[in-house]
Amino acid sequence: MHQDVKEILFTEEQIQKRVREMGAQITADYAGKTILLCGILKGAVVFYTDLARQIQVPVKFDFMSCSSYGSSATSSGAVTIRKDMDNDVAGKDILIVEDIIDTGITLSYLVPYLKDRGANSVKLATLLSKPSRRQVDIHVDYNGFEIPDAFVVGYGLDYDSSYRNLPYIGILKEEIYTK
Ligand SMILES: O=P(O)(O)OC[C@H]1O[C@H](OP(=O)(O)OP(=O)(O)O)[C@H](O)[C@@H]1O
Numbered sequence: 001m002h003q004d005v006k007e008i009l010f011t012e013e014q015i016q017k018r019v020r021e022m023g024a025q026i027t028a029d030y031a032g033k034t035i036l037l038c039g040i041l042k043g044a045v046v047f048y049t050d051l052a053r054q055i056q057v058p059v060k061f062d063f064m065s066c067s068s069y070g071s072s073a074t075s076s077g078a079v080t081i082r083k084d085m086d087n088d089v090a091g092k093d094i095l096i097v098e099d100i101i102d103t104g105i106t107l108s109y110l111v112p113y114l115k116d117r118g119a120n121s122v123k124l125a126t127l128l129s130k131p132s133r134r135q136v137d138i139h140v141d142y143n144g145f146e147i148p149d150a151f152v153v154g155y156g157l158d159y160d161s162s163y164r165n166l167p168y169i170g171i172l173k174e175e176i177y178t179k
């Protein structure tokens with residue numbers, strides 16, 4: 001275990017098992033359709049590549065990059081798009097892939113944004129959700145794990161751009177982000 005991690009919340013094996021289950025559910029729900037899989041950079045990348053390979057219906061890859069002002073603790077609710085999807089959204093069945101939903105502010109902006117551009121459907125898959133931190137109500141179609149209000153890293157999630165490559169999800173020691 002990394003020295004900055006105080007506790008492993010989900011091991012590599014637990015994550016892979018859950019991702020397989022989510023992929024099977026998505027495969028069943030989208031039978032006969034093609035999914036435009038929209039990953040939200042950068043945190044979702046690891047989950048995205050694993051989930052995509054567990055989906056057995058046709059999938060097209062696309063990505064968006066967003067930023068919300070301030071840290072997620074102090075977010076003003078203003079979300080800007082740094083990189084939009086390359087594909088035309090109209091008429092497509094879009095599945096947004098996130099690593100974590102915290103306040104819900106990012107998704108509360110993105111889902112209507114894509115719907116307003118004429119998507120046939122917009123659904124949401126997230127590996128992690130922190131319901132106790134929610135500021136806006138978000139409907140999550142596929143949720144990997146609900147977690148307590150702790151700062152987690154690994155499997156794509158970062159603190160100060162580090163730890164994204166840890167194969168597990170762990171709780172970061174408080175002294176790392178309070179120093
Ligand atoms: O529900 P919210 O409070 O809006 O927070 C969730 C968002 O915050 C994180 O992204 P971040 O801005 O840290 O960028 P990153 O994915 O590049 O790490 C995460 O990947 C979500 O996109």
Ligand code: HPA
Pocket residue numbers: 072100102150151152153157158159
């Ligand atoms: O716990 C977290 N870890 C990393 N990034 C995050 N963005 C919101 N919550 C978190």
